[in-house]
Amino acid sequence: MQWQFTPYIIPLVVAAISSMALTLYAWQRRHTTPAATSFALLMLAVTEWSIGYALELGSTDLATMLFWARIEYLGIVTVPIAWLVFAVQFSNQDRWLTRRNLVLLAIIPVITLFLAWTNEAHSLVWTYLGIDSSGPFSALVTHHGMWFWVHSAFSYICLLGGTILLVRIALNFPDLYRWQAGLMLLAVLAPWISNGLYLSGLRLIPNFDSTPFAFTLTGLAAGWNLFRFRFLDVVPVARRAIVEGMPDGVIVLDGQNRIVDFNPAAQQIIGQPAAAIMGQLAGHVFALRADLVERYRDVLEASSEIMLGEGEARRYFDLRISPLYDRHHHLSGRLIILRDVTKRKQAEAALRQSEQHFRQVVASISDHIYMTEVTATGQHLNLYLSPHIEMLSGYPLAKFIDDWSFWPMVMIHPDDRAMAAEQAARLASGQNSQLEYRLVRANGEIIWVRDSGRAEPDPVRQRILIYGVVSDITERKRTEVELALAHDQALEASRLKTELLARVSHELRTPLGAILGFAELLEFGIYGSLSKAQKTAVDEIIDSTHNLTNLVNDLLDQAKLDANKLDLNLTSFTPDDLLNSVLHKMEVLANNKGLSLTTHITADLPAVLTGDLNRLQQILVNLISNAIKFTQSGTIQVCLHRPDAAHWTVQVIDTGIGIPQEAQAHLFEPFMQVDGSITREQAGTGLGLSIVKQLTHLMEGEVSLKSEDGHGSTFTVLLPLQPLQEEIL
Amino acid sequence: MTLPRAWIIEDDPKLAFIFAEALRAAQFETETVQDGRAARELLSGPPPALVILDLHLPYLSGKDLLYFIRGDKRFAQTRIMLTTADTILAESLREEADLVLLKPISPAQLRDLAQRLRPFDLNLE
Numbered sequence: 001m002q003w004q005f006t007p008y009i010i011p012l013v014v015a016a017i018s019s020m021a022l023t024l025y026a027w028q029r030r031h032t033t034p035a036a037t038s039f040a041l042l043m044l045a046v047t048e049w050s051i052g053y054a055l056e057l058g059s060t061d062l063a064t065m066l067f068w069a070r071i072e073y074l075g076i077v078t079v080p081i082a083w084l085v086f087a088v089q090f091s092n093q094d095r096w097l098t099r100r101n102l103v104l105l106a107i108i109p110v111i112t113l114f115l116a117w118t119n120e121a122h123s124l125v126w127t128y129l130g131i132d133s134s135g136p137f138s139a140l141v142t143h144h145g146m147w148f149w150v151h152s153a154f155s156y157i158c159l160l161g162g163t164i165l166l167v168r169i170a171l172n173f174p175d176l177y178r179w180q181a182g183l184m185l186l187a188v189l190a191p192w193i194s195n196g197l198y199l200s201g202l203r204l205i206p207n208f209d210s211t212p213f214a215f216t217l218t219g220l221a222a223g224w225n226l227f228r229f230r231f232l233d234v235v236p237v238a239r240r241a242i243v244e245g246m247p248d249g250v251i252v253l254d255g256q257n258r259i260v261d262f263n264p265a266a267q268q269i270i271g272q273p274a275a276a277i278m279g280q281l282a283g284h285v286f287a288l289r290a291d292l293v294e295r296y297r298d299v300l301e302a303s304s305e306i307m308l309g310e311g312e313a314r315r316y317f318d319l320r321i322s323p324l325y326d327r328h329h330h331l332s333g334r335l336i337i338l339r340d341v342t343k344r345k346q347a348e349a350a351l352r353q354s355e356q357h358f359r360q361v362v363a364s365i366s367d368h369i370y371m372t373e374v375t376a377t378g379q380h381l382n383l384y385l386s387p388h389i390e391m392l393s394g395y396p397l398a399k400f401i402d403d404w405s406f407w408p409m410v411m412i413h414p415d416d417r418a419m420a421a422e423q424a425a426r427l428a429s430g431q432n433s434q435l436e437y438r439l440v441r442a443n444g445e446i447i448w449v450r451d452s453g454r455a456e457p458d459p460v461r462q463r464i465l466i467y468g469v470v471s472d473i474t475e476r477k478r479t480e481v482e483l484a485l486a487h488d489q490a491l492e493a494s495r496l497k498t499e500l501l502a503r504v505s506h507e508l509r510t511p512l513g514a515i516l517g518f519a520e521l522l523e524f525g526i527y528g529s530l531s532k533a534q535k536t537a538v539d540e541i542i543d544s545t546h547n548l549t550n551l552v553n554d555l556l557d558q559a560k561l562d563a564n565k566l567d568l569n570l571t572s573f574t575p576d577d578l579l580n581s582v583l584h585k586m587e588v589l590a591n592n593k594g595l596s597l598t599t600h601i602t603a604d605l606p607a608v609l610t611g612d613l614n615r616l617q618q619i620l621v622n623l624i625s626n627a628i629k630f631t632q633s634g635t636i637q638v639c640l641h642r643p644d645a646a647h648w649t650v651q652v653i654d655t656g657i658g659i660p661q662e663a664q665a666h667l668f669e670p671f672m673q674v675d676g677s678i679t680r681e682q683a684g685t686g687l688g689l690s691i692v693k694q695l696t697h698l699m700e701g702e703v704s705l706k707s708e709d710g711h712g713s714t715f716t717v718l719l720p721l722q723p724l725q726e727e728i729l
Numbered sequence: 730m731t732l733p734r735a736w737i738i739e740d741d742p743k744l745a746f747i748f749a750e751a752l753r754a755a756q757f758e759t760e761t762v763q764d765g766r767a768a769r770e771l772l773s774g775p776p777p778a779l780v781i782l783d784l785h786l787p788y789l790s791g792k793d794l795l796y797f798i799r800g801d802k803r804f805a806q807t808r809i810m811l812t813t814a815d816t817i818l819a820e821s822l823r824e825e826a827d828l829v830l831l832k833p834i835s836p837a838q839l840r841d842l843a844q845r846l847r848p849f850d851l852n853l854e
Contacts, residue, residue, distance in 0.1 A: 505814075506814045506815055507814070509814035509831070509832035509833055510741055510744065510814055510832060510833075512832065512833035513741075513744050513747070513814075513832040513833035513834055514741070514743040514744060514747065514833075515833070516833040516834070516835055516836075517743070517744060517747030517748075517751075517833070517834070517835075517836050518743075518747065520747075520835055520836045520837050521747060521750055521836060523837075524750070524754065524836070524837075526750060545833065549833055553816075556816060569820075
């Protein structure tokens with residue numbers, strides 16, 4: 001075996017080293033860069049080819065040359081398919097790279113390799129092998145056999161397929177990557193130029209095949225793009241990631257409505273294995289929805305909502321169809337995007353349901369509900385009006401929807417509009433407001449409403465939202481008016497009663513004076529001396545007159561108390577002032593019944609007290625006369641105490657019949673008598689204790705009773721100790 | 730012996746009669762008029778020791794007569810007893826009169842009170 005050196009080996013060595021470096025470089029990045037594996041394989045094949053070719057060129061004898069040429073064939077047959085696989089991977093058409101397709105691709109190269117090594121038996125690859133030493137170096141000269149052309153044709157098809165894919169990508173690069181695109185085109189076209197030159201016989205250097213060299217250039221340019229600019233990995237990966245990872249189903253149809261591409265989301269929507277989808281007619285894949293297929297068969301562009309599946313599995317999709325054009329602007333197919341909008345549809349349905357509920361709630365309440373927007377410019381817009389406004393107003397809803405001012409300018413009673421405008425202004429300034437005003441209904445009827453508005457400023461959109469409720473309060477207003485009238489009437493009746501009582505008592509006093517006067521004159525003996533019976537009769541007249549006078553006085557006091565017209569006349573007095581005149585008057589009555597009347601004043605009682613002396617005496621008289629009436633024997637004691645620093649008390653204690661527990665509660669009410677059977681004997685006005693109680697309350701005191709049936713009674717009037725009245729006196 | 734004089738100014742003749750009897754019992758010489766105008770005429774005469782004055786009178790009210798009498802020095806020694814059926818009016822004039830009697834008035838009580846008001850010197854006469 002002899003070796004020769006020729007400088008043409010140098011570029012091949014350079015190519016081998018370069019492509020080897022690219023092989024290793026790509027291999028190291030096979031996990032991070034898609035298409036790196038096929039690129040590494042391509043470069044490895046180029047390396048092998050270059051090394052084989054370099055060794056072929058270095059050989060001088062035919063056997064050695066042929067050996068290396070056969071070695072080269074491993075690279076030669078590998079390069080086209082590696083190229084194609086790289087292009088397919090690079091253009092993200094990985095799904096074509098099925099095991100079956102790869103095996104099919106490898107058939108011809110494997111046969112070629114086998115035939116190259118067994119050429120002596122059949123000459124299918126080479127028909128002639130010789131050495132040409134006419135050039136700058138001894139070169140293997142071959143005439144090609146029949147299989148060589150099969151191999152060549154196959155290689156060119158692979159090369160062409162890969163080139164088309166890559167050129168298409170390069171042309172579609174965004175403008176930003178124009179530089180890379182140019183480099184890419186160069187990388188793709190270099191082997192063509194080189195191989196074209198070789199095959200055409202227009203060789204710069206005789207017997208020198210520059211193809212491996214060209215592929216090295218391709219490798220360098222592609223490698224530069226692949227790893228240096230990284231765009232090859234970023235862009236396709238990004239694109240693939242986007243399309244593959246898209247939740248939207250993407251389907252590409254060719255001109256014959258065959259499915260030529262789809263992403264996993266689309267596969268999931270279709271629900272069939274990829275093999276059953278790829279390359280199939282859309283009408284076949286979507287056979288269940290023939291209606292849709294029919295509807296969109298020739299539609300180039302569409303956007304609509306469709307429904308797929310039945311029952312629980314029913315899903316809603318936004319369907320978008322857009323036409324796809326090739327580089328020459330010829331329609332090449334259609335892109336279908338299916339966006340699952342089931343969730344949105346469900347949300348919409350839930351929203352509709354919720355709104356339906358809201359409407360039902362609104363419809364079920366008798367109030368009118370509104371929502372108004374006040375814009376930054378102060379304009380009022382109706383955002384919502386409940387249909388109840390029709391019942392309230394008698395006008396159709398439309399009247400109000402388009403014209404906010406219909407309510408304030410037509411509905412509201414003219415006399416209440418100014419007031420309502422103030423409310424509207426308050427709400428528009430962001431304050432809550434409540435107002436009662438009148439409305440004039442369509443039929444002219446006037447109704448009262450309460451308009452309660454809540455203002456919610458929306459600073460982001462510079463507006464104020466007003467949420468309001470309008471309630472019909474006509475009935476309430478009517479009741480209020482009736483109540484007010486009834487109240488006025490009651491007051492008037494009470495006033496009349498007081499006036500009547502005052503007048504009656506006034507008018508009664510004059511005839512009473514005559515009765516009393518003449519009776520007493522009879523008693524004087526002015527009309528002659530009286531028999532005992534006559535004197536008794538006259539005494540009865542006088543007694544009855546006193547009773548009647550007391551009744552008149554009590555009625556008048558009661559009337560004054562009822563009308564809050566009784567004013568206290570505060571003075572300062574000594575305990576003696578209070579007791580003496582009363583005792584003087586009452587002693588006679590007590591003694592007449594054989595009762596003793598005693599008084600007891602405790603030492604701690606102030607020497608001077610303050611109060612309405614006349615009214616206190618009246619209280620005392622009422623209590624003592626009450627005690628006398630209900631006591632048959634024993635004593636009546638009047639005590640003045642000071643139970644604590646702030647109070648003093650007047651107590652009237654008797655040894656009478658007592659008052660049963662059940663009667664005590666009502667004893668201080670007007671015209672109450674403990675027992676009807678004794679009222680005649682102990683006749684009173686029935687107002688005494690009631691007046692005591694009311695006078696005591698007027699004096700900010702309390703009257704209480706302690707009594708046991710048959711064991712006497714104790715009435716206690718507890719009064720606040722007033723400051724001395726010197727300044728009043 | 731000259732009895733002290735008392736005017737009874739009362740529009741109700743029955744009451745006027747009763748008051749007159751009561752005052753007579755108290756040793757007064759009485760003169761009765763039944764309206765304000767007649768009472769006004771009396772004022773030009775010699776002042777009495779006692780006036781029983783009803784507040785409710787025709788033509789001229791008892792209240793006006795009261796102020797009239799109180800405003801005349803000649804009546805400085807004259808005692809005035811007001812009689813009325815009106816408790817509120819009675820209350821308001823308590824300070825102006827020597828006594829205020831609320832109707833019905835007991836003649837016995839009137840007699841006793843009048844006796845207490847009799848001028849001491851006249852009492853001696």
